[in-house]
Amino acid sequence: RQPGDLYLTTDKGERKATGSYYTPDYIVEYIVENTLGPLVAQARERVKKRVSGLKGLDEAARQQKSADLFVQEILRLNVLDPAMGSGHFLVEAAHYLARALATDAYTQVTQVTGTSKVPVTSAATSTANEADLLYWKRRVVEACIYGVDKNPMAVELAKLSLWLKTAAADKPLSFLDHHLQHGDSLIGAWLKDLQRAPTTSSQPPAASHQQPLLDESAFTRDINRAVADVMTIERLPTNDIEDVHAKEATWQAVRQRYTDRWRRLADLWVSAWFGNAMTPQEYRALAAHLAAHFPGNSEFPGKSLLSDAQAETFLNHPAVTDNDYFHWELAFPEVFFDEYGRSLDDAAGFDAVIGNPPWVNVGRESGNENVVSFFKNIFTSIAAGCNPASETENTLKRVRVVSGQHFSAL
Structure with missing residues (x-):
């Protein structure tokens, strides 16, 4: 860059003020896999138990029922990033769940009821067919993925990120406004409060x-x-x-x-x-x-x-x-x-709930005593004198111990 050149730069402190921190891919993948993996495994177990209890089904009907139930189980999941930024975690979550559907032994070889666009392959494999993966990504994004961010630009970027990963030549971009929303996910009211x-x-x-x-x-x-x-x-x-x-x-x-x-x-x-x-x-x-x-x-x-x-x-x-x-x-x-x-x-x-772990001291970083007062009235642990920053650090220490080298640099 030469003196006099025009260039773009980020205002000093803007990333901190907006909570805009990049999370490395390997951390995103690790968190998503270890969060959603058990849910997918539990879904498979529930399907096996339900199908095993059904009588009078031949093998084809059993496979069909297993495929339908597994799709219902996965698309029933609700996955949230409460500070989604540009959607890094949500994109990985959509990919993970779509891959689980696209590589499932039953959904690969069985025509899933009500989804005539699903390609039917001749045999199940551990590698997802690209057409299958794209189809399931669109289904997952519309059914399972939720996000909130205080920065309205981040909400639009998250939509764009998901659109880029789910764009199909013969389909419009998915409608995501009801699942990706703008707001401060920490400050709000519940029905019981309004009473x-x-x-x-x-x-x-x-x-x-x-x-x-x-x-x-x-x-x-x-x-x-x-x-x-x-x-x-x-x-x-x-x-x-x-x-x-x-x-x-x-x-x-x-x-x-x-x-x-x-x-x-x-x-x-x-x-x-x-x-x-x-x-x-x-x-x-x-x-x-x-x-x-x-x-x-x-x-x-x-x-x-x-x-x-x-x-x-x-x-x-x-x-x-x-x-x-x-x-x-x-x-x-x-x-x-x-x-x-x-x-x-x-x-x-x-x-x-997935996302970038919190790193800041609520009281010191907010710069707003009203926020602290609100939290003290809502969260009894803070009102009782608990230090959120200390609790966060203790949690991170436990994560380092459990995760070994995955988080050794944190």
Whole structure:
């Protein structure tokens, strides 16, 4: 580079500020294999057990059933990277699961029900046919892969990374907006939180402020509809651009009709820790105000005591509008609720969480005492005086011992 030349460079400290750290391929592969490998093995065992209990099947029917069940087991897995960056871990996860399907003894030699595009090979091998692998990558990416990132550009880069690995000459790019989303994966609210007014002090709320504020029947109804529509998105094939447009329209409807109202309430609840102070009475009034402005939904208990102008002052506070809170149950309702809008309870959540391990001290690095205050109210271990940085270091020491040379340079 010569003096006077024009060139691009990264601002000093930008990588640290955005959490943009590159993870070497061998670490990504190791983490993905050791995380997803046991899940694939467990899926195979479940299939064997179910098929062995079936009577009256000839060998061909047994193979067919095994193939169908194994595909269902794998495509039912939900794999998350909560700080996905450009999608390095997610690309490897998609490849790993697709390879498991493409090299499975039964899916290779059997026409899988409902997937007429799957090539049928004459014999099972340990090497994946490229056409098979590409087909299964597309299926896995649309069904199994989830990611979140605070940087909106990272979300688009992750989509691009997955598109490049799943592009097919005769197919449009997969619709990924409902699985790869923008937001701060550490800061958000849960349904149980919204039942109570936000209490930012360390003291427990008064009994009068612990009365449920949420009409759960309205939430259940909205989530029921949201889950049904998301399942429609996942069930529909992506064979042409019209399919993609249909999925886009369905996803927009999910957000506008069923989850936006609850997201606004959740944003409001979290914002109390970031400068948008409100009394329990004001929170109750704001909940009623939001309900009144979403026609077709049940009202919250009580009537809003705030004028529209007063309510909008709270709802448009910078603590609400300038932050990227992420509410998991609203972002991915199909992962936490069944098709009837009921909580999945112990079955809720993701089957695997992968990603770049955390390296920073939460309190020191955040530079925001509000974040620390929020964590102390949400996570009892931090409130009790646990040092997150020390816990992280202890975990990494255990990883080094278990992993040997794989992580010797960390």
